[in-house]
Amino acid sequence: MRVLSTSQFTLFALGFLPAQIFATDTLSTNGISTCLTGADIQVQKLDVTYTRSTRELIFDILGSNDIEQNVTASLTVYAYGNDLYSKQFDPCGTENYLAQLCPVPAGTFQAKGSQQIPESFASQIPAIAFAIPDLDGQVKLELKSKQDAHESACIETQLSNGKTTQMSSVTYAAAGVAGAALAVSGLSVVGAAGHPGAASSSPSFGDVMGWFHSMATNGMLSVSYPAVYRSFTKNFAFSTGLIPWGQMQQSIDNFRKSTGGNLTENSYDFLRNATLEFSNGSSTDTSAKVKRGLHLIVGAADLAARDVSTSYSSNSTASNTTSDSTIHKVVSGIEAWAEQLTIPQANIFMTCLLIFAIVIAAITVGILLLKVILELWALYGSFPAKLTNFRKDYWGLLARTITSLILVLYGIWVLYCVYQLTGADSWAAKVLAAITLVIFTGVLMFFGLRIWLVARKYKASQGDASGLYEDNDTWKKYSLFYDNYKKDYWWLFIPAIVYMFVKGVIIAAGNGHGLVQSACQLIVEALMLALLLWYRPYVAKSSQWINLSIQVVRVLSVACVLIFVEELGLSQTTKTVTGIVLIVVQSVLTGVLAILIAANAIILCIRENPHAKRRREAKKMNRDIDDLTPLDARDSLLMENPPRKEYTEMSKFNFTGPYEPYRDQYDQKQRLGSTGSTDRLVDPPDYHDSQHGRSLSRESRHTRDSRGSPDGRKPTAPGYGFAC
Known part of the structure; x- marks a missing residue:
C-alpha cells in the first residue's frame, strides 16, 4: 500500500507474514479483505512486492471513493497472533507523504509505482523472514476522515515470503512411497504363493496408506490450524x-x-x-487465483525503473474493477x-x-x-x-x-x-x-x-x-484380513474395521465442532493403542514395532491437534510451534517407513526365498528318512517334533488292538489295581517319552499287555520286562 512504501514498520511486517509468490528473496501481499461494512473508500486490488536483493518495493492499488476527502491512516502489523506494531500517520504529512491519498480522490482511482527502500529500514527485516514457510501474519490499514473522524475504510491483507510446506515434490515422494510399498507387498505375496501362513512384508501397502490417511484427516478437523500445518496436510490429499x-x-x-x-x-x-478465509483470520487464494496473482507480480516488476505514478480511470476502468473484485x-x-x-x-x-x-x-x-x-x-x-x-x-x-x-x-x-x-x-x-x-x-x-x-x-x-x-x-x-496376525489373534481385524468406521463417523458427523472431534478421536486412538499393546498381535517383530509406532504417533498427533481448538484459547505462537513439531514427527516417521520399504525390497532381491528353502530342506529330509536303518539311525531322533497339540491327541491312543482307538487310561489302571498284583514277577515300568506323552513303541505295550493274561504269560527279567 502507499503506507507500505514509506514505513519501516510495514517492511518489518513483510518479514513475518505468508503468501505464495515463488521468488527466493521476496515478500508479497496475498489477497485483501475488508473489515468495515459500508466503507466510503473501497479497495478492490492491492499488490505489493518487496525484493530483498534490490531493496525495491513495487505496488499496484485499485479502488474507488464516494467523495474526495482527507484522511488519517492507522497501520497495525500482526505476526502469529501478536500485535507487533501499531502506528498512526497523516498521508499529507512531510514524513509519510503519499500523493495518492492526499486527498483521496472521488471516483475510481489507481496507483502504480515503485520506491527504493533505504538500507536503514531494509536491514531491520530479519533474514529468517525470507526462509520460514507459511509465515502467519497480517497487516491492517484503517483510514479515518479528518472532517468528522469517522472510519472511511478498513483493509486487511496477508503477507508472505512465498515458501510453503505444500509442495508437489512432497506429494510425488509420498505417492512414490505408497507405490513402492504396493510393489514390495506384491512381490512378497508372489514369493509366498502356495505357502499358507506366510505373513506379508511390513510396512505393507495398507500400513503406509493408513498412515497417510491419518496425516490427511488430521487436517480436516474444525480447529484453528496454523498455516504451516494446514499446508503440510494437503500433501497427502491424494491418499484420500x-x-x-x-x-x-x-x-x-x-x-x-x-x-x-x-x-x-x-x-x-x-x-x-474466491479467497478462502479461516477461523484464525488467515486467508488463502485458490490455485487459479494464485496463478493470476503471479502474472500481476511479474507485470508489476516492469515498473521497477519508474517513479510513483497516479491515474484516474473512467467508467470502463470501473467495469474492469468489478471483474477483478x-x-x-x-x-x-x-x-x-x-x-x-x-x-x-x-x-x-x-x-x-x-x-x-x-x-x-x-x-x-x-x-x-x-x-x-x-x-x-x-x-x-x-x-x-x-x-x-x-x-x-x-x-x-x-x-x-x-x-x-x-x-x-x-x-x-x-x-x-x-x-x-x-x-x-x-x-x-x-x-x-x-x-x-x-x-x-x-x-x-x-x-x-x-x-x-x-x-x-x-x-x-x-x-x-x-x-x-x-x-x-x-x-x-x-x-x-489377518495374514499379519498371530494364529490366536486372527479376530483382531474386526476391531480394526470398527476402529476405521467409528473414526470416519466422528470426523464427518462432528464437523464444525472441533473440540468434540478431537476429544472423541483421541479416545478412539488411545483405545486402539491399548488393544495393540495388550495383545501384541503381529507375527513378525518388525510388524509389531512398526504398527505400534504408527499408533503411538497417531495418539500424539490427535493430542497435539487439541492445542488448536479455539475453546482452549491458546496463543497463535503456541499453535505454530505445535504445528512445526507435528510436521517434524510425522515427516520422520514417514521417512522411516520409506527406509524400511527400501530395505525390504533389497532383502527380497538378495535373500533366498524362505519358502523355497523349506521345500528343499523337506525334500532332503524325506530322502534321508528313506535311507535310515536300525544300525544307521543318524539324527532321526533329533528331528523336529510335531506340534504340541498332536502329542496331546496321540497320548489318548491305545495301541493294543487295531479296532480300539481310544480307551480311558484311568479306568484301565483301576481295573488292573482291582485284581491286586499282576502275575508278573516285577511290574515293568511305563517307558514314556517325556516330550511326546506316549509309550516309546507299540510293540512294548502290546507285549506288556499280553503278559497280563495267563495265555500270554512268559518269564521276564526282573525290573526290565523282557521276555525270556
Missing part, C-alpha cells in the same frame, strides 16, 4: 482420493445441478475466483481442507467415487491384460508351473484385489459418505453415498462373518482356528 482435476469438477457440478444441487457458492468456477468465503473443517484443493465441499464424495472407479477399472484392465498374456504364453510357449494358479484364478484374484482396496479405503469412505449424507445438496449424490456405504460395509461384514464361521468350524474339529493359516484354500480366500 481427492485429486484436483478441473474437468472432473465441472462434470460433477453439472451432475449436481441437474439433480437438485446448489452451485451459487459451491462450484468449481466459484472457487477459482475478490470473492471471500469463510471456511473451516472438511470444507476448508477440500476447497483449498479447488474441490467444492459438495463434490468431495463424487470426486472420491470417480477416482475409485478409475482405479478399479485400471486394476481390472491390468489383470485382464496379464491373463491374456499368460494365455498366449501357454499356447505358444513353455508355461511356468508357478503361474498356473494365477491363470486359472482370474476372477478370484480380481475379487481379492477389490476387497483389499475396499479394506484400505474404508475409513475414508465412511467419512466422505457420512459427510455427504449430512449436507443439503444433490439427492442423487446422497443416494450414491448411501448405496456405496451399505455395499462396502456389507462386503466387509460378509467376510468377517464368513471367517468367524470358518474359524468356529476349525475349533470344533481341531481344537483351535489354526486351519485359517494352514488350509491352502482358506488362506487364499481370507488371509488378506
Whole structure:
C-alpha cells in the first residue's frame, strides 16, 4: 500500500507474514479483505512486492471513493497472533507523504509505482523472514476522515515470503512411497504363493496408506490450524482420493445441478475466483487465483525503473474493477481442507467415487491384460508351473484385489459418505453415498462373518482356528484380513474395521465442532493403542514395532491437534510451534517407513526365498528318512517334533488292538489295581517319552499287555520286562 512504501514498520511486517509468490528473496501481499461494512473508500486490488536483493518495493492499488476527502491512516502489523506494531500517520504529512491519498480522490482511482527502500529500514527485516514457510501474519490499514473522524475504510491483507510446506515434490515422494510399498507387498505375496501362513512384508501397502490417511484427516478437523500445518496436510490429499482435476469438477457440478444441487457458492468456477478465509483470520487464494496473482507480480516488476505514478480511470476502468473484485468465503473443517484443493465441499464424495472407479477399472484392465498374456504364453510357449494358479484364478484374484482396496479405503469412505449424507445438496449424490456405504460395509461384514464361521468350524474339529493359516484354500480366500496376525489373534481385524468406521463417523458427523472431534478421536486412538499393546498381535517383530509406532504417533498427533481448538484459547505462537513439531514427527516417521520399504525390497532381491528353502530342506529330509536303518539311525531322533497339540491327541491312543482307538487310561489302571498284583514277577515300568506323552513303541505295550493274561504269560527279567 502507499503506507507500505514509506514505513519501516510495514517492511518489518513483510518479514513475518505468508503468501505464495515463488521468488527466493521476496515478500508479497496475498489477497485483501475488508473489515468495515459500508466503507466510503473501497479497495478492490492491492499488490505489493518487496525484493530483498534490490531493496525495491513495487505496488499496484485499485479502488474507488464516494467523495474526495482527507484522511488519517492507522497501520497495525500482526505476526502469529501478536500485535507487533501499531502506528498512526497523516498521508499529507512531510514524513509519510503519499500523493495518492492526499486527498483521496472521488471516483475510481489507481496507483502504480515503485520506491527504493533505504538500507536503514531494509536491514531491520530479519533474514529468517525470507526462509520460514507459511509465515502467519497480517497487516491492517484503517483510514479515518479528518472532517468528522469517522472510519472511511478498513483493509486487511496477508503477507508472505512465498515458501510453503505444500509442495508437489512432497506429494510425488509420498505417492512414490505408497507405490513402492504396493510393489514390495506384491512381490512378497508372489514369493509366498502356495505357502499358507506366510505373513506379508511390513510396512505393507495398507500400513503406509493408513498412515497417510491419518496425516490427511488430521487436517480436516474444525480447529484453528496454523498455516504451516494446514499446508503440510494437503500433501497427502491424494491418499484420500481427492485429486484436483478441473474437468472432473465441472462434470460433477453439472451432475449436481441437474439433480437438485446448489452451485451459487459451491462450484468449481466459484472457487477459482474466491479467497478462502479461516477461523484464525488467515486467508488463502485458490490455485487459479494464485496463478493470476503471479502474472500481476511479474507485470508489476516492469515498473521497477519508474517513479510513483497516479491515474484516474473512467467508467470502463470501473467495469474492469468489478471483474477483478475478490470473492471471500469463510471456511473451516472438511470444507476448508477440500476447497483449498479447488474441490467444492459438495463434490468431495463424487470426486472420491470417480477416482475409485478409475482405479478399479485400471486394476481390472491390468489383470485382464496379464491373463491374456499368460494365455498366449501357454499356447505358444513353455508355461511356468508357478503361474498356473494365477491363470486359472482370474476372477478370484480380481475379487481379492477389490476387497483389499475396499479394506484400505474404508475409513475414508465412511467419512466422505457420512459427510455427504449430512449436507443439503444433490439427492442423487446422497443416494450414491448411501448405496456405496451399505455395499462396502456389507462386503466387509460378509467376510468377517464368513471367517468367524470358518474359524468356529476349525475349533470344533481341531481344537483351535489354526486351519485359517494352514488350509491352502482358506488362506487364499481370507488371509488378506489377518495374514499379519498371530494364529490366536486372527479376530483382531474386526476391531480394526470398527476402529476405521467409528473414526470416519466422528470426523464427518462432528464437523464444525472441533473440540468434540478431537476429544472423541483421541479416545478412539488411545483405545486402539491399548488393544495393540495388550495383545501384541503381529507375527513378525518388525510388524509389531512398526504398527505400534504408527499408533503411538497417531495418539500424539490427535493430542497435539487439541492445542488448536479455539475453546482452549491458546496463543497463535503456541499453535505454530505445535504445528512445526507435528510436521517434524510425522515427516520422520514417514521417512522411516520409506527406509524400511527400501530395505525390504533389497532383502527380497538378495535373500533366498524362505519358502523355497523349506521345500528343499523337506525334500532332503524325506530322502534321508528313506535311507535310515536300525544300525544307521543318524539324527532321526533329533528331528523336529510335531506340534504340541498332536502329542496331546496321540497320548489318548491305545495301541493294543487295531479296532480300539481310544480307551480311558484311568479306568484301565483301576481295573488292573482291582485284581491286586499282576502275575508278573516285577511290574515293568511305563517307558514314556517325556516330550511326546506316549509309550516309546507299540510293540512294548502290546507285549506288556499280553503278559497280563495267563495265555500270554512268559518269564521276564526282573525290573526290565523282557521276555525270556
